[in-house]
Amino acid sequence: xxxxxxxxxxxxxxxxxxxxxxxxxxxxxxxxxxxxxxxxxxxxxxxxxxxxxxxxxxxxxxxxxxxxxxxxxxxxxxxxxxxxxxxxxxxxxxxxxxxxxxxxxxxxxxxxxxxxxxxxxxxx
Numbered sequence: 512x513x514x515x516x517x518x519x520x521x522x523x524x525x526x527x528x529x530x531x532x533x534x535x536x537x538x539x540x541x542x543x544x545x546x547x548x549x550x551x552x553x554x555x556x557x558x559x560x561x562x563x564x565x566x567x568x569x570x571x572x573x574x575x576x577x578x579x580x581x582x583x584x585x586x587x588x589x590x591x592x593x594x595x596x597x598x599x600x601x602x603x604x605x606x607x608x609x610x611x612x613x614x615x616x617x618x619x620x621x622x623x624x625x626x627x628x629x630x631x632x633x634x635x
Contacts, residue, residue, distance in 0.1 A: 523611035524597040525604040545597035569634035601614035
């Protein structure tokens, strides 16, 4: 089974890099954007409604076509590397409705390694 080409869109992944400023406060800085193709739709259904409740309108789903492997992304982080694409980890930024040069408008909150790699992203 493949994803329909008419439903695929081009989106951009920006890896999150935690940093500390001169006063010791931590913040997130995003690395340069990496393009990928995915099918995107809004969250819904009984399970997602129970999980996210009032946050549901800000949740979107992404289904990515391609082979992937599970990779240790330093420390306790686990990510999924798409063949010929970016490494997806929870907390990374996704540019859905903004240009890849600006700050991401969504962040990855859940990754489901199924037949297709499925991401749940939340509006920032």
